[in-house]
Amino acid sequence: MTPPVTSLDPEARIARLTDDGAFEFLLPRTDCGMVAATGLVKGNKVVVFASDPTIKGGALGIEGSQVIVQAYRAAMGAQVPVIGIWHSGGARLSDGVASLNAFGEVFQSMVTASGRIPQLSLVVGPTAGGGAYGPALTDVVVLAPEGRIFVTGPDVVKSVTGDVVDMALLGGPEAHSKNSGVAHVIAPTEDIAFSEIQDLVSLFSNQGLMSPTVADVPLAHLVPESKKRVYEVHPLVDAILDPDGEKLELLDMWAQNMTTVLGRLGGRTVGVIANNPQVIGGVLDSAAGEKAARFVRTCDAFGIPLIVIADVTGFLPGIGQEWEGAVRRGAKLLHAFAESVVPRVTVITRKAYGGAFVAMNSKSLGATRVFAWPQAEVSVMGAVAAVRVLHRRLLADLPESQREGMELELAAEHEKVSGGVARAIEIGAVDEMIEPDKTRSAIAKVLGESEYRRGSHGNIPL
Numbered sequence: 132m133t134p135p136v137t138s139l140d141p142e143a144r145i146a147r148l149t150d151d152g153a154f155e156f157l158l159p160r161t162d163c164g165m166v167a168a169t170g171l172v173k174g175n176k177v178v179v180f181a182s183d184p185t186i187k188g189g190a191l192g193i194e195g196s197q198v199i200v201q202a203y204r205a206a207m208g209a210q211v212p213v214i215g216i217w218h219s220g221g222a223r224l225s226d227g228v229a230s231l232n233a234f235g236e237v238f239q240s241m242v243t244a245s246g247r248i249p250q251l252s253l254v255v256g257p258t259a260g261g262g263a264y265g266p267a268l269t270d271v272v273v274l275a276p277e278g279r280i281f282v283t284g285p286d287v288v289k290s291v292t293g294d295v296v297d298m299a300l301l302g303g304p305e306a307h308s309k310n311s312g313v314a315h316v317i318a319p320t321e322d323i324a325f326s327e328i329q330d331l332v333s334l335f336s337n338q339g340l341m342s343p344t345v346a347d348v349p350l351a352h353l354v355p356e357s358k359k360r361v362y363e364v365h366p367l368v369d370a371i372l373d374p375d376g377e378k379l380e381l382l383d384m385w386a387q388n389m390t391t392v393l394g395r396l397g398g399r400t401v402g403v404i405a406n407n408p409q410v411i412g413g414v415l416d417s418a419a420g421e422k423a424a425r426f427v428r429t430c431d432a433f434g435i436p437l438i439v440i441a442d443v444t445g446f447l448p449g450i451g452q453e454w455e456g457a458v459r460r461g462a463k464l465l466h467a468f469a470e471s472v473v474p475r476v477t478v479i480t481r482k483a484y485g486g487a488f489v490a491m492n493s494k495s496l497g498a499t500r501v502f503a504w505p506q507a508e509v510s511v512m513g514a515v516a517a518v519r520v521l522h523r524r525l526l527a528d529l530p531e532s533q534r535e536g537m538e539l540e541l542a543a544e545h546e547k548v549s550g551g552v553a554r555a556i557e558i559g560a561v562d563e564m565i566e567p568d569k570t571r572s573a574i575a576k577v578l579g580e581s582e583y584r585r586g587s588h589g590n591i592p593l
Contacts, residue, residue: 140183144255147325148170149168149171150172154168154169155169157178162186163186163195164192167179167180167198167202167205168180172212172333173332175211175337176209176211177206177336178205178211178213180213180214182216182219182262187220187225188219188220191221191230193226193230193233196236197233199237206248207243207244211336212250212251212336215252216253216255217252217256217262217278218256219257219258219265222261234261238261238264238265241268245432245591246586246587246588249332251270251271251273251328251331251335252271254266254274254279254314256277256278257279259279267313272313272315274314274318278324279299281298288301308384317383317384330379331379334379334400338400339399342397343397345572347568347572348568350567355481361409361412364408365390368392368405368440371396371403371571371574372396372403376398377395379393379394386416386421387410388406388407388411388414388419389406389419389423390405390406391403391404391422391423396578397575399578401578402426402430403439412444413442415447415464416452417460418460421464423467424593425593427464427468428470428471428588430471432589434473436476437473437475437492438476438578441478441479441480441492442480443483445485445486446486463593468497470586471497473585474577475492476578477491477492479503479507480507480567481507481508484508494562502561502562502565503552503556503564504570
C-alpha cells in the first residue's frame with residue numbers, strides 16, 4: 132500500500148525539486164527509510180534520493196543504504212548529478228553493526244563518485260551520526276532552516292561533556308553559517324533551499340558556451356583609489372557576472388575575507404574568488420585559504436573556469452594564525468591553483484603583496500592570464516612599509532617633521548624600481564594592463580578562447 136504523501140514524505144520532497152513535480156522511481160518504494168528516483172531539474176537529468184523521516188526517524192539500515200548505493204550507480208552510469216535530501220537519525224539500531232557496514236558502503240560510493248559527477252545535499256531536518264557524514268562528503272551542502280547536522284545529539288553531548296545545548300544551537304544554521312564551514316549555503320526558507328539546489332544543478336550541468344560578445348560595464352567606481360580604504364567586494368563581483376544568470380555564493384558567512392561565488396559570464400558557468408577588503412582588510416588567513424582551496428578544486432573537478440579578483444596585502448600575522456596551521460592551510464590554496472587545469476584569469480584591482488600575490492592565482496602557479504588595473508601595485512610589500520625597512524637608519528636620523536615626506540619620496544622611487552604594474556609586466560608576472568571598464572570583455576575573451584579541460588582528481592572536503 133502506498134503511504135500518503137505529506138510534507139515530510141520523501142515523494143513530496145522529490146516532487147518539490149523536480150520539473151513539474153514529475154519523477155520515476157529508481158527502485159520500488161519500501162519501508163527501508165529511503166526513496167530514490169530519476170527526474171529533470173531545470174531540464175537536466177538527475178538522480179535523487181530522499182530520507183523518509185516518517186519511518187524510524189529516517190534512520191538507515193542495510194536496505195536503505197543500498198538504495199543510496201544504487202542511486203549512485205545510476206548517476207555514475209548516466210554521468211548526471213546526484214542529489215540527496217537528508218532527514219535522517221543515522222544508523223538504524225535494529226540492524227546493529229550491519230547498518231554501520233552499510234553506511235560505509237554509502238561513503239565508498241560517494242568517494243568513488245567524487246570529482247566525477249556533481250554531488251549536492253539538501254538537509255531539511257535533523258541529520259545525525261552517519262547521516263551527517265553523508266552530506267559532508269558531497270560537493271555542496273544546502274541547509275534549510277529546520278536542517279540540523281551533528282555527529283552526536285544534545286543528550287549524548289550532555290552525558291559526555293555536561294554541556295546543555297539544543298539541536299538548533301548544536302547543528303543548526305547558526306552553528307554552520309559562521310563556525311564550522313560544513314554547510315555551503317544557509318537558506319532563509321525551505322522554498323529557497325529547494326530553489327538553490329535547482330540553481331546549483333543548472334550551474335553544474337548546463338555550463339554553456341562563452342558568448343563571443345560580452346557587454347562591458349563601468350567598474351572603476353566600485354573600488355576606491357586609495358589602497359588604505361576598505362570596501363565591499365560583492366558589488367564588483369555582481370557587476371562582472373551576468374545580471375540575469377543563476378548566481379550563488381558559497382560559505383558566505385564563513386571566512387568572509389574571501390568571497391567564493393558560482394555564477395555565469397557570457398552565459399557560461401564560472402567560479403569567482405575575490406578578496407573582500409571589508410573584512411580584516413581582505414588579507415588571507417588560514418580559514419580563507421582553506422575555503423578558497425576547496426572552491427578551486429570543486430571548479431577544477433567539474434571544468435568550471437575561474438575568475439580571481441585580487442586585492443590583498445598579504446597573510447594575516449599572529450600567534451593564533453600560526454598555531455591554527457596558517458602555513459599548512461594556506462599551502463592548500465597554492466596546491467589547488469598549481470594543480471588545476473581549468474582556464475583561470477586573475478584581475479589585480481588595487482594591490483597584491485607578498486606571498487598572497489602568489490597564492491591568488493599568480494602566473495607562476497599557471498594562471499591562464501593575469502590582468503592589472505592601471506593603478507594596481509604588485510610588490511613584496513607596500514612601498515611605504517618597504518622603505519621603512521630598507522631605509523630605517525636614514526629615516527630614524529630625520530626630524531619627525533621631515534620623516535613622512537621622505538617616506539613618500541622614497542616610496543615613489545621604490546615603486547619605480549621594484550613595484551607597480553610596469554615592472555610586473557616586464558618580468559612576466561602580469562600579462563597586460565587593462566582599464567577597469569573593459570574587464571568583463573577581457574575576461575570573456577580569454578575564457579572563450581581557452582580549451583575546455585577539467586581536473587582528474589576527487590573533491591576531498593578540505
